[in-house]
Each structure stands twice: as C-alpha cells, then as structure tokens.
Amino acid sequence: MRRALNRAAAVLTALLIVIGAWTVQAPAASAAVAATCPSVRGSSNVEVPARVLKSPRAAVHNGPAAACRVTDYVPYGTTIYKTCSWMNLSTGNWWTLTNWGWIYEGYLDGNLARPCG
Structure with a gap:
C-alpha cells in the first residue's frame, strides 16, 4: 500500500512539472502565432x-x-x-x-x- 502511494505521489509530481512547463511556454507560442499570421488586405465591391x-x-x-x-x-x-x-x-x-x-x-x-x- 505504501509503495502504491509513493508511486502515485511521484506521478502527480511529474504531472505538475509538465503542466508548469506548458504554462511557461504559452506566451512564446502566442508570439510565434502572431509572427506567422499574414497581413492581407481585401478589396472588392462584389460580394x-x-x-x-x-x-x-x-x-x-x-x-x-x-x-x-x-x-x-x-x-x-x-x-x-x-x-x-x-x-x-x-x-x-x-x-x-x-x-x-x-x-x-x-x-x-x-x-x-x-x-x-
């Protein structure tokens, strides 16, 4: 039983570390998206x-x-x-x-x- 609890705690700790890494990387991902979004102007009187x-x-x-x-x-x-x-x-x-x-x-x-x- 004690071994199972230790293993569960290790898995939970690893999961929290991974989630934390994703949170840190989110602003960088947003900047990358902005850099790959083309700016194109549309012009036409016909719809x-x-x-x-x-x-x-x-x-x-x-x-x-x-x-x-x-x-x-x-x-x-x-x-x-x-x-x-x-x-x-x-x-x-x-x-x-x-x-x-x-x-x-x-x-x-x-x-x-x-x-x-």
Missing part, C-alpha cells in the same frame, strides 16, 4: 453568397492562415458573403475574406471570389 459546409461550424480567423487568431465561428449551412480570396503560399491553401472574417476556402461552397489586393 458573392456562399454556404458554410463545415460541420458543425467553421472557424473565422483574423487573417488568411490557420495560425491566425480565431475570432468567431459560423454554423454549418449559414449563408456568408465572399469578398475576395487569397492563396497562402506557405501552405498552398486558399482563404476567403467574408463578411464574418477570413475562412478557409475548403469550408465554403462555390467558386473562389476575386483575388484580394
């Missing part, structure tokens, strides 16, 4: 309607990359309006600026919008 195909919801980002901060979520089936589309050359993924914000194009129906820029 193309599309539906969200991602179930149960699609993430809305503040820039055209998964590394950019998520600002909202759009539920499946919601009609959004595409303003322009941009290819993230570092990943080869298309992102679309919508009336909600930036959404990964694979989560939307229809064609790409006009190019951003």
Whole structure:
C-alpha cells in the first residue's frame, strides 16, 4: 500500500512539472502565432453568397492562415458573403475574406471570389 502511494505521489509530481512547463511556454507560442499570421488586405465591391459546409461550424480567423487568431465561428449551412480570396503560399491553401472574417476556402461552397489586393 505504501509503495502504491509513493508511486502515485511521484506521478502527480511529474504531472505538475509538465503542466508548469506548458504554462511557461504559452506566451512564446502566442508570439510565434502572431509572427506567422499574414497581413492581407481585401478589396472588392462584389460580394458573392456562399454556404458554410463545415460541420458543425467553421472557424473565422483574423487573417488568411490557420495560425491566425480565431475570432468567431459560423454554423454549418449559414449563408456568408465572399469578398475576395487569397492563396497562402506557405501552405498552398486558399482563404476567403467574408463578411464574418477570413475562412478557409475548403469550408465554403462555390467558386473562389476575386483575388484580394
């Protein structure tokens, strides 16, 4: 019984050390995300309607990359309006600026919008 308690205490101590390490690294991770979020301006007077195909919801980002901060979520089936589309050359993924914000194009129906820029 005593051996089991000592082992449990050792495991708990190791777990707390690991959790503490994650807490210390969190600010550095945030800085890395900010450095990999491209700044792209969208400009178009044409808004193309599309539906969200991602179930149960699609993430809305503040820039055209998964590394950019998520600002909202759009539920499946919601009609959004595409303003322009941009290819993230570092990943080869298309992102679309919508009336909600930036959404990964694979989560939307229809064609790409006009190019951003």
